[in-house]
Amino acid sequence: MNHSLQCAKCGESYPVFDQRYRCNCGGTLDVVHDHSALSLTTEILDARRNSNDPIDRSGVWRFRELILPLSDAELRKAVVTRGEGNTHLYDAPTMATSIGVAQVHLKHEGENPTGSFKDRGMTAGITMARHFGMKQGACASTGNTSASMASYAARCGMGAVVFIPEGNIAYGKLSQALAYGAKTIQINGDFDDAMALVQDLCGSEGIYLLNSVNPFRIEGQKAIGFEIMQDLNWNPPDWIVLPGGNLGNNTAIAKGLQEIHALGLIERLPRIAVVQAAGANPLYRAWTQDRDVEPITAATIATAIKIGAPVSWRKSVRGLRALDGVVTEVNDNEIMDAKALVDASGIGAEPASCATLAGLKRLVHEGVIDRDARVVGVLTGHLLKDPDVVVGYHTGSLDGIDTHRANAPVQAPADVDAIREILRQ
Numbered sequence: 157m158n159h160s161l162q163c164a165k166c167g168e169s170y171p172v173f174d175q176r177y178r179c180n181c182g183g184t185l186d187v188v189h190d191h192s193a194l195s196l197t198t199e200i201l202d203a204r205r206n207s208n209d210p211i212d213r214s215g216v217w218r219f220r221e222l223i224l225p226l227s228d229a230e231l232r233k234a235v236v237t238r239g240e241g242n243t244h245l246y247d248a249p250t251m252a253t254s255i256g257v258a259q260v261h262l263k264h265e266g267e268n269p270t271g272s273f274k275d276r277g278m279t280a281g282i283t284m285a286r287h288f289g290m291k292q293g294a295c296a297s298t299g300n301t302s303a304s305m306a307s308y309a310a311r312c313g314m315g316a317v318v319f320i321p322e323g324n325i326a327y328g329k330l331s332q333a334l335a336y337g338a339k340t341i342q343i344n345g346d347f348d349d350a351m352a353l354v355q356d357l358c359g360s361e362g363i364y365l366l367n368s369v370n371p372f373r374i375e376g377q378k379a380i381g382f383e384i385m386q387d388l389n390w391n392p393p394d395w396i397v398l399p400g401g402n403l404g405n406n407t408a409i410a411k412g413l414q415e416i417h418a419l420g421l422i423e424r425l426p427r428i429a430v431v432q433a434a435g436a437n438p439l440y441r442a443w444t445q446d447r448d449v450e451p452i453t454a455a456t457i458a459t460a461i462k463i464g465a466p467v468s469w470r471k472s473v474r475g476l477r478a479l480d481g482v483v484t485e486v487n488d489n490e491i492m493d494a495k496a497l498v499d500a501s502g503i504g505a506e507p508a509s510c511a512t513l514a515g516l517k518r519l520v521h522e523g524v525i526d527r528d529a530r531v532v533g534v535l536t537g538h539l540l541k542d543p544d545v546v547v548g549y550h551t552g553s554l555d556g557i558d559t560h561r562a563n564a565p566v567q568a569p570a571d572v573d574a575i576r577e578i579l580r581q
């Protein structure tokens with residue numbers, strides 16, 4: 157079979173096992189699969205969902221022929237899996253009513269083993285690292301990538317080095333990197349500085365780079381889209397809405413859906429909406445002004461999407477065009493208001509995830525998404541990833557954030573009558 161790596165900028169091709177992350181021209185690379193000999197059906201994929209084989213049970217490796225260019229034997233030898241994926245697709249009728257759209261389902265990627273969708277890319281990235289015989293992996297991260305990499309590396313005895321920006325890292329995520337034993341380097345700079353450093357060091361130190369510039373991570377993340385389709389009995393929704401930071405996830409979902417559409421596993425493509433934080437909106441600016449992405453200094457409460465120089469923007473734009481997509485932006489107030497609703501509905505998610513609902517609301521109000529649409533929103537990370545923001549919101553201590561949905565703890569004396577009085581209010 158004739159798989160390759162192809163530059164998203166100039167189109168140059170390289171052998172798929174060339175261990176490179178970028179083209180000689182500097183462009184990012186895509187894995188181009190040769191599916192000419194592939195006969196995969198929805199029946200096969202549905203049967204795997206009921207199998208006890210560990211790779212069938214993974215919500216990534218169930219779709220293995222579409223993920224990595226490895227044979228079954230090579231994959232089984234190298235694979236590092238925690239049974240990732242298999243996340244819930246929640247029906248969210250109260251959210252649909254409050255937004256004013258016919259149907260909202262929420263795919264909760266926070267239910268992955270380390271609490272974010274990053275596990276889907278990481279199982280693919282670490283598996284490739286093992287296939288290549290690498291002894292150490294590294295990434296720059298606003299938190300969830302490092303949490304995921306630290307876990308998957310630890311599972312197979314691989315060394316892990318994470319670079320995190322100073323300040324502004326959510327405690328749930330930092331604790332995971334430390335707990336799973338990664339060498340954690342907090343650099344004096346922002347995410348974009350950390351990213352530049354790690355790319356440099358991986359080249360010179362022979363460490364495998366596991367940021368989303370790594371083309372195989374994107375391949376693993378395609379499985380979010382596959383699983384949404386499978387959850388919906390292969391009947392695509394009208395829209396998939398998700399937040400955008402480095403823009404790897406929307407790239408992955410669009411690429412995967414185009415591939416299974418070409419294979420005939422779905423009959424039509426959904427549209428895609430990427431939601432950026434207004435303070436971290438380089439794609440939104442470029443999209444609305446019809447120009448290339450230019451780096452900005454990012455600022456938002458949603459640390460997972462606080463990225464000013466998105467690595468995957470070129471691939472992302474290509475996917476948006478192919479799926480007739482749109483890009484919108486929401487401010488931190490809108491994000492936190494949507495988060496209060498998602499949390500109070502009993503589902504809950506971290507701030508970046510809730511940009512999805514805030515963006516959906518905006519797009520419905522603007523008439524971009526029709527009121528009779530069937531929408532799937534992706535919740536990208538778990539509620540407990542960022543406990544400080546949650547407590548800050550509900551105690552009204554977040555600077556500049558309107559907290560009218562706050563559920564503040566009530567101070568009470570240790571006295572049964574006083575408490576009875578509080579309960580009756």
Ligand SMILES: *Cc1c(COP(=O)(O)O)cnc(C)c1O
Pocket residue numbers: 272273274300301368399400401402403404405406460461506508509536537538
């Ligand atoms: C990484 C991440 C994002 C952003 O995804 P990109 O692929 O970088 O656009 C959004 N939400 C959460 C919780 C994340 O961990």
Ligand SMILES: [Zn+2]
Pocket residue numbers: 163164165166167168179180181182183
């Ligand atoms: Zn190139």
